Amino acid sequence: MWTRRVWLGLRASAGGRRGFPSKADPQGSRRVTAELIEHLERLALVDFGSQEAVARLEKAIAFADRLRAVDTDGVEPMESVLEDRCLYLRSDNVVEGNCAEELLQNSHHVVEEYFVAPPACFGGEAAVF
Amino acid sequence: MATPVLRWCCPGRRWVFAGIGGVSRHGRGVPTGSTSSGKRGQSSVAQQPLITAQKPRKGEREWAAVVGLEIHAQIASNSKLFSGSQVDFAAPPNSLVSFFDASLPGTLPVLNRRCVEAAVMTGLALDCHINRRSLFDRKHYFYADLPAGYQITQQRLPIAVNGSLVYSVCVGKRRSQMVTKTAGVKQIQLEQDSGKSLHDSLRSQTLIDLNRAGVGLLEVVLEPDMSCGEEAAAAIRELQLILQALGTSQANMAEGQLRVDANISVHNPGEPLGVRTEVKNLNSARFLAKAIDYEIQRQINELENGGKILNETRSFDYKLGCTVPMRDKEGKQDYRFMPEPNLPPLLLYDSESLPTGTDPQQVINIDQLREQLPELPRVTREKLVQQYGMLPEHSFALLNEVGLLEFFQNVIKETRAEPKKVTSWVLNTFLGFLKQQNLAVSESPVTPSALAELLDLLDRKAISSSAAKQVFQELWRSKGKTPAQIVAEKKLELMQDAEALEQLCRSTLEAHPQVVTDVKKGNPRAINKLIGLVRRATLGRADPTVIKEVLERQLSL
DSSP: OGGGGOOSSOOOOOSSOOSOOOSOOSSOOOOOOHHHHHHHHHHHOOOOOSHHHHHHHHHHHHHHHGGGGSOOTTOOOOOOTTTTSOOOEEOSOOOBOOOHHHHHTTOSOEETTEEEEOTTOOOSSOOOO | OOOOSSOOOSTTOOEEOOOTTOOOOTTTSOTTOOOOGGGGGOOSSTTOOSSOOSSOOOSOOEEEEEEEEEEEEEOOOSBOSSSOBBOOSSOSTTSSOOTTTTTOTTOOOOEEHHHHHHHHHHHHHTTOEEOSEEOOEEEEOOOTTOTTSEEEEOOSSOSEEEEEEEEEEEESTTSOEEEEEEEEEEEEEEEEOOOEEEEETTTTEEEEEGGGTTOEEEEEEEEEEEOSHHHHHHHHHHHHHHHHHHTSOOOOTTTTSEEEEEEEEEEOTTSOOOOOEEEEEEOOHHHHHHHHHHHHHHHHHHHHTTOOOOOOEEEEETTTTEEEEOOOOSSSOOOOOEEOTTOOOEEOBOTTTOOTTOOGGGOOBHHHHHHTOOOOHHHHHHHHHHHHOOOHHHHHHHHTSTTHHHHHHHHHHHOOSOHHHHHHIIIIIIHHHHHHTTOOGGGOSSOHHHHHHHHHHHHTTSSOHHHHHHHHHHHHHSTTOOHHHHHHHHTOOOOOOHHHHHHHHHHHHHHOHHHHHHHHHTOTTHHHHHHHHHHHHTTTOSOHHHHHHHHHHHTTO
């Protein structure tokens, strides 16, 4: 299963998992399998059309690999550069909206003030509404 | 998971395998969740078909079911969780959408203070530990009603954890006793709602309305501490009442303000828990218990047939009354959770840790919110039981109908009658009339004052209880008339003249010597005949109990 081979920020989270895995696979595989490519393409809607693209991906992974040269044992990971900033709280007032016309102009295809979704846009999760 | 090893299903109910081909028919999983005692006697062996079950089972097997719930409640706020567009149920499509909600480039989320307060209050009401520091994450998946391609939620560190929801179920043969149960609250988190998709099957296209996109949701995760549909429904009901009492959500299932997903599995008591399925789209209070019970039975049937339960997501089909698998996902969904880069950690304070010299608008004090918490339903009920001596079931009934408690309290205020009488009249007569005509309390033609006046007349013994019922009926039908007026019009006043009543009784006794003999012989029903005769003679204006008293005295019984 591809999850065991992942070691870059391709997090394996099956819903209920708390936190992101910080201990990566020490082996570190440089090979990116066809299975992984398929999975990535589905998740990110990116097209890895050619072998060249796959090679480039592998180079990118190798480049980022150098991060692991730093020993981070026992160091609390930084999740956000904003961690010391204050989270601004907005008052609960209605101050925007009412611009349907403007927004609908962005869409190629509309029907009576509704956006029309292209048929391909239902990847992954089934209808929840 | 805090599930005891030996667990029986909801009181009085045992899940028993009952023959093959047992797709739960309506007769079994009755929506009211009443105990079907007929089940216990069912034999399971006789009709084994020729399907080769791997392990043919003989005799009855006991099963226990485990139900956990994920509840999404829409926060009652003016504007959305991360933007200033309005929250409203019915508005022209895409009119309540800001640039951020439409996920246009260059927009950023700005957290709504009211939503945070709502989450903290709910956490406090459910006895949770409030995390002083909580984080926002992105949950990625592609769907047309999620314009950004991700939902901002709290996966790593939610705002509240480890609480409990106390609820009650009816037990006993006549379901008249209430038993208290507890479901653990695993966590409460803030997250965004998605937009709405409308499938136009005619032109096979999907229309998207983003009005709901970005509305604040409270996700409440309940531990798998429930064991059947009835318990789940009762827990949900109590949560609804709590949210409504707090004002944090209107929690109206019909309007989509409260949505429930259930995680269900079955196992044999003493053995490890079974594979669970997730049942989504349980958005009707009426069908919630039914759907859960159906799924439990389906799993039992499947396992008894030697099959396996798949860890899948199912949906409840209301028309067919059964759960069906949802469109299968290729492999497990990978949400690629990552910290929301645009939002710093959410920090909450209490009176001790509150930093000085800060803008009060920018800090949230948990202790202050705790002090401001309104009375919870559980406390209200306890007070009713203590103050008015009513049964717990009655307190539940009073809180179960919108406006009924207020009505009851208004009547109590204005009448001299005993609280027990008021309780009985409100819950039986008044509520009965409302239900018959499908009216809400606010639509009642009878005001609390009118009922109070009527109960006063009854209390003073100015009218009999049967007359009172007549008056009530008349009050219901004709607006504007007072009980006193109706009593006068219909001449329903009780005879106050004791002497005249004595006379009537005596003359009735004299006129019917045969009946008198019967009574003296010991025929218990003969006296009723006499009472009836006197009543007729008084034109229904004498209280039957008083008549009986007088007659018995006169017959020196």
